[in-house]
Amino acid sequence: MSQPADRSDAMLEALRIPRGEGGPRKRRRRWPLVLGLLAAAVGGAVAFGTLRAPEVETTTARSAAEAGPASLLDASGFVTPRRIATVSSKITGRVLEVLIEEGQRVAADELLARLDPVDAAAQRNLAAAQLDSSRSQLAEARAQLVFAESALKRQQELFARRLTADSALEQAQVERDARSARLSALQRAVEVASKQLDVAELSVTNTEIRAPFAGVIVAKAAQPGEMISPVSAGGGFTRTGIGTLVDMDSLEVNVDVNEAYIGRVQPGMPVDAVLNAYPDWKIPGSVIAIVPTADRSKATVKVRITLDSKDSRIVPDMGVRVSFLQARAADAPPLQGVLVAERAVVLAKPEAAVEAAASEAPASADLSARGHVFVVDGEQVRRVEVELGELRDSDRHVLKGVSAGDVLVLAPPAALQDGGRIRLKAR
Template structure:
């Protein structure tokens, strides 16, 4: 036998009981639960920090002439006087004398329709009128002669030189021609009316501008049929659309909850979406005395103080209804009304200082609509809270919103 130790003698025996392995799994489970609890604790502490939205305060200088805004709304530029010009009769377009963007005057010729049939009928009516007038002249001459014959027969009958039958014949002829004269005179009036009717139909084939304005669309071309009413897919109902640019105004839908802030004659500042830096002076023309039950709004008409060529129909516009009071003269700060909080009767704002908020009492000089003007308490450049997701305390930490 070999004297060297066997390799089996060097093997280390390890316990293989299932109870020992199960104990290690419980240990790992406890560690995972502890880590989860710690994470939840720190997350809940972080979630408890209120999230705030902020803005930087900017100081502006007021001369005392500017007015505070009571209400903001949006609407569209509309034309009070606009028309799609059509004809009174159905006919074929032979000529269109306008194009988009062209300025036209009242009574200016816009288009012509085919009037060949009407012209022929007019010539026939004029010829019939002339024939009736000629017949009337002939009857008038015969009536004059019959009147003379009646006078002569009357003298001869009274002297016994003529019989009664000759007198009766002369009287009958005079009365007959008198009746024919009256009938032909009436026929002339009828013929003149018929001529006037065909002349009017000739005019109906000439389309004129009902008022001065600008052509915004051209709806028909020569060769197309046009009709005052829709009679099929191949018939136009208008030649062009004319807009009176002097009648442009703004139509705004105001929520009925805030209509009490609007009144007729109120000053308005309008801003076109196309020209956001251009402030257009305007005023309220009228409040339409009915509400839209579907949208819960009331329509308000706003007129421009002065019409500008840059203002076009259907442009989107924002309006700011102004208060009668002017902003105080001098330097002042205007902040959203939502940034002012009430603390037991004291108006305060929350000022951001690092990651904490500081309570600051302020003095309000004017509140109009969604804006508040301060006279003391804040300085230009400071950052304040406009809204918060939780309750704020002096010196508490906050989390700035990333929106």
């Protein structure tokens, strides 16, 4: 009876797991998994923090000593050509050929179009035939005059010998004078016929339309087969020109300045022009003249401005913003500090100014000219207090706090704090 009990105990002993071996080994195997989970959690937190960092644009501070003069006044206007022409013909006719296209650059006296020359050529051929006829009659009159002079000479010799009557001599003289008068009349007729031929040749030449000056074709107004005339047809289908030609070297800027500020503008003063199409391109120029008349409906005065650049990107009727600059004296000291984009500066809040006024700050301190910027330092920013100067166009003059070359955050988000993380916006 003891054998079955011993066998059962042996089987239970074989199924039992020893505590000294299995338990600790399993606990030691859990540590790598726990460490991996902790690393993943830390990495996820960092990645989440990076994703939550605001995406910002940056700008670079520039030395104020290298900046140009300050702007006294800004005005808007348009690019305007001084030489622009609707090219037409001198005569009325049907267009035979048009040799221009929009954007084509042409030279002075270059052929632009042709009119049908059939009528003008016919008039020229008729004038040439009339000239030939007059010349033939002139040659005949010369021969007749020579014969009349010879006859007169013979009659004079016979009269001297008393061999002819007085009437015969008089008849010879009258004949010679008549032939001479006819010769003079035919000479004048030849001159008239020659001038008529010149006029007819000019009519043929007028069927060719040429450029009055060098420039660029900005509009093509006629096609082959259409009628064209130098005068208006009164609402009919006759064109008054084949195209519009602009001299690109005559481009200037016309701006309207409020009459309350026209006293700040002087002829010859420097300007900076910025085209609406190219906002990052400043074009230097100067004031040509102030037009001595005002627009009563807008209370403005027109100012003409020349641009120093003749770039092909400047085209007529472009919108432009002009800054009238204050000329600096040659012995004036250079500006101190830096220039930064105005959008990078956060002005001091009114309550901050009140607190500063209640402190021991001197009464002469310009509390309104203070603020702060965020300087980029890797993936983080530093909040820097700055002392501000004047506003120069879209830039702010910073007197203290920032150095040239510092990278600043443009339009800092309201939630951005000192030491905060940022992401740079891709350009």
